[in-house]
Amino acid sequence: MRAIVQHGYGSADTWEQRDLPVPVPGRGQVLVRVHAAAVDRGTWHLMTGTPLLVRPAVGFGGLRRPVPGRDLAGVVEAVGEDVAGFAPGEEVFGTGEGSLAEFSLVPARRLARKPAALSFEEAAAAPVSGLTALQALRAGGLRAPGDGEGRAVLVIGASGGVGTSAVQLARSSGAAVTGVCGPTKADLVRSLGAEQVLDHTREDVDATGTRYDVVLDIAGNRPVSLLRRALTPAGTLVVVGGEGGGRLTGGLHRQLGAAALSPFVRQRLVVLVASENAADLAELARLADEGAFRPALDRTFPLAEAAKAIRHLEAGHARGKVVVTLRG
Numbered sequence: 001m002r003a004i005v006q007h008g009y010g011s012a013d014t015w016e017q018r019d020l021p022v023p024v025p026g027r028g029q030v031l032v033r034v035h036a037a038a039v040d041r042g043t044w045h046l047m048t049g050t051p052l053l054v055r056p057a058v059g060f061g062g063l064r065r066p067v068p069g070r071d072l073a074g075v076v077e078a079v080g081e082d083v084a085g086f087a088p089g090e091e092v093f094g095t096g097e098g099s100l101a102e103f104s105l106v107p108a109r110r111l112a113r114k115p116a117a118l119s120f121e122e123a124a125a126a127p128v129s130g131l132t133a134l135q136a137l138r139a140g141g142l143r144a145p146g147d148g149e150g151r152a153v154l155v156i157g158a159s160g161g162v163g164t165s166a167v168q169l170a171r172s173s174g175a176a177v178t179g180v181c182g183p184t185k186a187d188l189v190r191s192l193g194a195e196q197v198l199d200h201t202r203e204d205v206d207a208t209g210t211r212y213d214v215v216l217d218i219a220g221n222r223p224v225s226l227l228r229r230a231l232t233p234a235g236t237l238v239v240v241g242g243e244g245g246g247r248l249t250g251g252l253h254r255q256l257g258a259a260a261l262s263p264f265v266r267q268r269l270v271v272l273v274a275s276e277n278a279a280d281l282a283e284l285a286r287l288a289d290e291g292a293f294r295p296a297l298d299r300t301f302p303l304a305e306a307a308k309a310i311r312h313l314e315a316g317h318a319r320g321k322v323v324v325t326l327r328g
Helices: 041-048 052-056 118-122 127-139 161-172 184-193 224-229 252-264 278-289 303-314
Strands: 002-006 015-019 029-039 069-077 091-095 103-107 112-113 152-156 178-181 195-201 212-218 231-239 268-271 297-302 319-326
Touching: 002 091, 002 303, 015 118, 015 303, 029 091, 029 118, 029 127, 029 303, 041 268, 041 303, 069 118, 091 103, 091 118, 091 127, 091 224, 112 278, 118 297, 118 319, 127 161, 127 212, 127 231, 127 278, 152 161, 161 178, 161 184, 161 212, 178 184, 184 195, 195 297, 224 231, 224 252, 297 303, 303 319
Parallel strands: 152 178, 152 212, 178 195, 212 231, 231 268, 297 319
Antiparallel strands: 002 015, 029 069, 029 103, 029 319, 069 091, 091 112
């Protein structure tokens, strides 16, 4: 099979296309013929091996799994022992063990049937970003339709994969959504349901005096003290990710700080560690089929140009998700 292989940590120059044996599914695994796979900031962090705190989990000298990528959508090719609910020929989406390849092994617990309303490319863009957005909003108290009525939600990093998902899901709950992004991406964020858009190059999140019931901090390195000023007295801050910081911890220092401060303040400060699971994937599929959620696609690249895809993402040009296609 054709696959992207990475040798050591570094830039996109470490990626090359090679021919590898098709893997065999083991107990609890599903072999998926990949039609599309997505790349995101998580893919970039694993490629570069930064922050350094991630290396004990993924390998000190380089990735333990040489094929990068997690998000995928495709068709079941074969199933391993003790797998129920999936059969060859079914269209699925989820997170695999190296998705930038023609075939990928996926634990059955991280796989669901592809929503009929989405193309393979759109479905491939959904798992990691969609799950993160869904669970972040739940952490903020938006768990069911109508939970957002009368509530104001601020999405920082609203033009990326998680952000574009969060704007749509928060709006579908009935919340009034404000997005934060760059000026060239404001039209996208508005089109997804944001009532207001703040230009992060001109004003910060507390500049207007508006206070939000829920703040999702997906991107950047704003101090927790600044984010708290944008909250109502009993509001919830959900720290999803972050960039910047030192080479050792990256943006993790803010997450650690928020977790340490939370027990001592009235506001809820939540550090989200997203869970990749079949139940929430099925929920995303349901929302997509009902029209409440559709991944925003920026560009697609063929597998041979996967390095270009990650460079495009790294440069900050992406409006939504960047997808690599393997069909044809």
